[in-house]
Amino acid sequence: MASTYVKDPAAAHAPPQRPETGAGRPRARRAVGWLTAFGFTLPALLLFGVLVLAPILYALYVSLFDWGGFGSPTDYVGLDNYSRLLRDPVFIGDLWRGLLLVLFSVGVQLPFALAMAVLLNQRLRGRAVYRTLFFAPYVLSEVITGVLFSMIFAPEDGLADNVLGSVGLDGLGGLWFADQDHVLPTLFLVMTWKYFGFHMMLYLAGLQGIPAELHEAARIDGAGPWQRFRHITLPLLGPTIRISVFLSVIGAIQLFDLVWVVTQGGPDHHSETMAVTMFQYGFKRFEIGYASAISIGMFFISLVFALVYQRSVLRRDTEGALTTMRASR
Amino acid sequence: MSASARAITSVFGASSSSLSRRRFLGTASAAGLGAAGLSACSDSGSSHTDGQGRTVVEWWNIQTTEPSKSLWPQRAKAFEAAHPDVRIKLVTMENDAYKSKMTALTSSGKLPDIYHTWGGGVLEQQIDAGLVEDLTPSISSLIDTLVPASVTAYRFDGKTYAVPFDIGAAGFWYNKALFARAGIQEPPATWADYLDAVRKLKSAGITPIALAGKEKWPGMYYWAYLAMRIAGLDGMQAAADAKDFTGDDFVKAGEHLEELVALQPFQKGFLGAAYSTPTGEAATMGNGKAAMELMGQWAPVVQADAGKGIGKDLGFFPFPAVAGGKGARTDVFGGGGGYAVRKGAPKAAVDFLKFFMSAESDRVLVSKGSMMPVVKDATSALTDPHLKLVSDVLGEATGFQLYLDQAYPPAVGQEVNDSVAALIAGSKTPEQVARAVTQVAKSQ
Numbered sequence: 001m002a003s004t005y006v007k008d009p010a011a012a013h014a015p016p017q018r019p020e021t022g023a024g025r026p027r028a029r030r031a032v033g034w035l036t037a038f039g040f041t042l043p044a045l046l047l048f049g050v051l052v053l054a055p056i057l058y059a060l061y062v063s064l065f066d067w068g069g070f071g072s073p074t075d076y077v078g079l080d081n082y083s084r085l086l087r088d089p090v091f092i093g094d095l096w097r098g099l100l101l102v103l104f105s106v107g108v109q110l111p112f113a114l115a116m117a118v119l120l121n122q123r124l125r126g127r128a129v130y131r132t133l134f135f136a137p138y139v140l141s142e143v144i145t146g147v148l149f150s151m152i153f154a155p156e157d158g159l160a161d162n163v164l165g166s167v168g169l170d171g172l173g174g175l176w177f178a179d180q181d182h183v184l185p186t187l188f189l190v191m192t193w194k195y196f197g198f199h200m201m202l203y204l205a206g207l208q209g210i211p212a213e214l215h216e217a218a219r220i221d222g223a224g225p226w227q228r229f230r231h232i233t234l235p236l237l238g239p240t241i242r243i244s245v246f247l248s249v250i251g252a253i254q255l256f257d258l259v260w261v262v263t264q265g266g267p268d269h270h271s272e273t274m275a276v277t278m279f280q281y282g283f284k285r286f287e288i289g290y291a292s293a294i295s296i297g298m299f300f301i302s303l304v305f306a307l308v309y310q311r312s313v314l315r316r317d318t319e320g321a322l323t324t325m326r327a328s329r
Numbered sequence: 330m331s332a333s334a335r336a337i338t339s340v341f342g343a344s345s346s347s348l349s350r351r352r353f354l355g356t357a358s359a360a361g362l363g364a365a366g367l368s369a370c371s372d373s374g375s376s377h378t379d380g381q382g383r384t385v386v387e388w389w390n391i392q393t394t395e396p397s398k399s400l401w402p403q404r405a406k407a408f409e410a411a412h413p414d415v416r417i418k419l420v421t422m423e424n425d426a427y428k429s430k431m432t433a434l435t436s437s438g439k440l441p442d443i444y445h446t447w448g449g450g451v452l453e454q455q456i457d458a459g460l461v462e463d464l465t466p467s468i469s470s471l472i473d474t475l476v477p478a479s480v481t482a483y484r485f486d487g488k489t490y491a492v493p494f495d496i497g498a499a500g501f502w503y504n505k506a507l508f509a510r511a512g513i514q515e516p517p518a519t520w521a522d523y524l525d526a527v528r529k530l531k532s533a534g535i536t537p538i539a540l541a542g543k544e545k546w547p548g549m550y551y552w553a554y555l556a557m558r559i560a561g562l563d564g565m566q567a568a569a570d571a572k573d574f575t576g577d578d579f580v581k582a583g584e585h586l587e588e589l590v591a592l593q594p595f596q597k598g599f600l601g602a603a604y605s606t607p608t609g610e611a612a613t614m615g616n617g618k619a620a621m622e623l624m625g626q627w628a629p630v631v632q633a634d635a636g637k638g639i640g641k642d643l644g645f646f647p648f649p650a651v652a653g654g655k656g657a658r659t660d661v662f663g664g665g666g667g668y669a670v671r672k673g674a675p676k677a678a679v680d681f682l683k684f685f686m687s688a689e690s691d692r693v694l695v696s697k698g699s700m701m702p703v704v705k706d707a708t709s710a711l712t713d714p715h716l717k718l719v720s721d722v723l724g725e726a727t728g729f730q731l732y733l734d735q736a737y738p739p740a741v742g743q744e745v746n747d748s749v750a751a752l753i754a755g756s757k758t759p760e761q762v763a764r765a766v767t768q769v770a771k772s773q
Contacts, residue, residue, distance in 0.1 A: 150601075150606075150608075151607075154598070154608040155596070155597045155598025155602070156597065156598070158608075173597060173598075174598035174601075175601075177598075178542070178597075178598035178599065178602065179598075179600065180600075180754065180756075264544075266543050266545075266601070266750070267600035268600070268750065268756050269751075280743070284743050285740040
């Protein structure tokens with residue numbers, strides 16, 4: 001931007017002390033424009049600075065100390081917390097479990113949500129009821145969901161085992177959340193139940209935006225349902241899907257409350273996520289420095305993912321907006 | 330209900346008596362130097378008086394639930410009636426709020442005249458910072474009237490720094506009917522007998538033990554008690570002082586726990602079980618679905634609250650002895666509550682505590698406030714048959730070990746919980762547990 005200013009001959013040759021007579025002067029006008037823009041964004045910038053930027057920077061600072069959270073940090077340890085992070089089997093496990101959850105979310109939960117959305121986009125008796133039903137879990141709080149499912153999957157007389165038992169299946173005998181090998185799949189089941197409705201709603205909204213004429217034309221040309229889905233619905237739903245994947249991945253990376261209520265990360269760390277580990281160290285062990293290092297790690301992973309995803313995947317969707325801005329300059 | 334609330338408080342008090350002890354030790358001792366200097370010149374000035382010229386004594390407590398919530402002010406009034414020149418000002422705070430407030434106060438070097446303490450590591454840091462009055466000379470006559478185990482958590486280097494008002498202990502709560510059905514006549518007195526009893530219960534088709542695997546601290550009790558029985562209280566103290574738990578005794582504690590785990594004694598799905606929820610450890614026990622649990626004096630109340638409760642069938646026996654171990658079967662693992670006095674507090678503060686913990690007053694606390702008796706002569710006021718069992722064990726205690734998560738810094742306490750949970754889940758060996766705890770202890 002700055003280079004544009006210099007190249008502007010009128011502005012470059014303008015005497016510095018010239019009285020402001022007309023708004024016609026490009027430089028002055030630009031300055032006023034910038035000031036106005038700055039003035040209007042200032043409150044937002046302030047809030048962003050105080051509530052987002054400052055905590056991040058403070059966490060970054062604290063993560064360089066061995067600090068218990070009281071008084072002020074004095075025991076500077078450099079990057080020790082970070083090297084400890086990379087050697088911590090629990091944190092490495094968190095990364096692995098996070099990756100699994102992301103893969104499952106994107107590979108199973110979202111296609112399922114999409115299938116339901118396509119189904120419920122058709123003329124169907126009781127369509128609104130189904131939509132509401134499927135969306136309802138998303139409205140529940142994570143804590144209520146957690147309490148609910150720890151009862152459903154409880155040992156002895158949990159609902160899940162009883163239902164499975166009554167149709168002649170064995171169930172897991174209460175070992176849903178209480179077994180190292182079953183806890184993550186069970187957790188994923190609950191996550192799917194809780195969140196697929198939200199993604200379904202996103203897709204439904206996206207589907208509404210696809211003109212019926214396209215489908216009609218394709219039908220006349222003799223395209224089957226699969227062909228229409230593959231060549232009309234899917235491409236036109238692209239932006240929605242890309243946003244939905246983005247939200248799903250960020251959600252999986254930051255998963256905390258559900259896990260905390262249901263298992264506290266157990267048994268034996270087998271359902272622990274990065275956020276749970278951070279909480280354990282921050283508020284149970286009072287190793288604030290190390291917990292900050294974990295939070296910075298989480299932030300870094302989310303940031304890298306967000307940037308790469310924005311640049312490579314979402315670029316096409318935001319391109320339009322950017323070109324419009326450029327054209328207006 | 331209040332007893333259960335107290336139980337919960339003591340449970341969470343145990344698991345989150347969480348000041349970063351090492352870090353704040355630094356600041357606290359720095360502040361302590363200043364405070365010591367200050368209090369030296371303002372001993373009399375710091376005790377302030379109210380408009381009527383009465384000495385004001387601030388009494389910080391955490392009795393936010395009935396009956397103690399209304400009993401505490403009554404006790405203060407009773408003291409004021411006998412001492413017209415003193416006003417006891419109660420400051421009552423919720424457990425966690427109290428802890429964070431005290432953390433800030435400790436680092437500023439200004440504590441309330443009388444304040445609640447759980448003893449252990451936190452109190453020791455306040456003492457090291459020079460903020461706590463040594464009560465040894467002023468309460469020497471009182472001490473002899475108290476149950477010895479109740480004072481241990483507040484005693485350092487032979488000096489006493491707080492007056493206890495409540496005390497509790499963990500032991501095995503067992504279902505007599507289920508024990509009888511399995512053909513076990515006597516509660517086991519040794520670890521070998523104990524394992525035998527577990528086998529008998531198993532072969533009778535009874536779940537021997539209820540355990541809240543999700544919450545970790547109930548599992549820690551087993552390791553801690555085994556370590557106490559094998560290493561003895563001196564061994565526990567030496568390990569805590571040297572920050573080294575890798576000795577044979579602690580590895581052996583883990584090995585004995587492994588023997589128990591190998592028998593698969595716990596209820597189905599115990600790794601996911603919480604403590605006080607409707608499907609948790611207390612409910613399993615309270616509904617008669619398991620034969621025993623290792624738990625503190627609050628267990629009967631929570632059993633009846635989360636489950637149905639087993640009433641007369643409920644019995645209590647101390648943790649068994651381990652053959653060849655240095656610890657006695659009468660050594661007790663537990664925790665309680667006490668009141669410490671800040672350095673330089675008005676003399677009336679100590680007078681009040683003497684009054685508060687007189688036999689007569691403690692009888693009131695026991696009969697009306699559902700506290701455990703701390704004064705020997707008040708034991709008769711205890712009517713609850715279950716609490717009596719615990720009180721008897723405490724009365725005969727030859728030694729007392731404070732709950733590890735109160736005795737140790739939070740990071741160490743959590744590491745013990747975490748590592749023992751891993752041992753019970755089968756992913757850590759006894760050596761690895763000992764090493765992990767030592768590593769964290771050394772880093773503190």
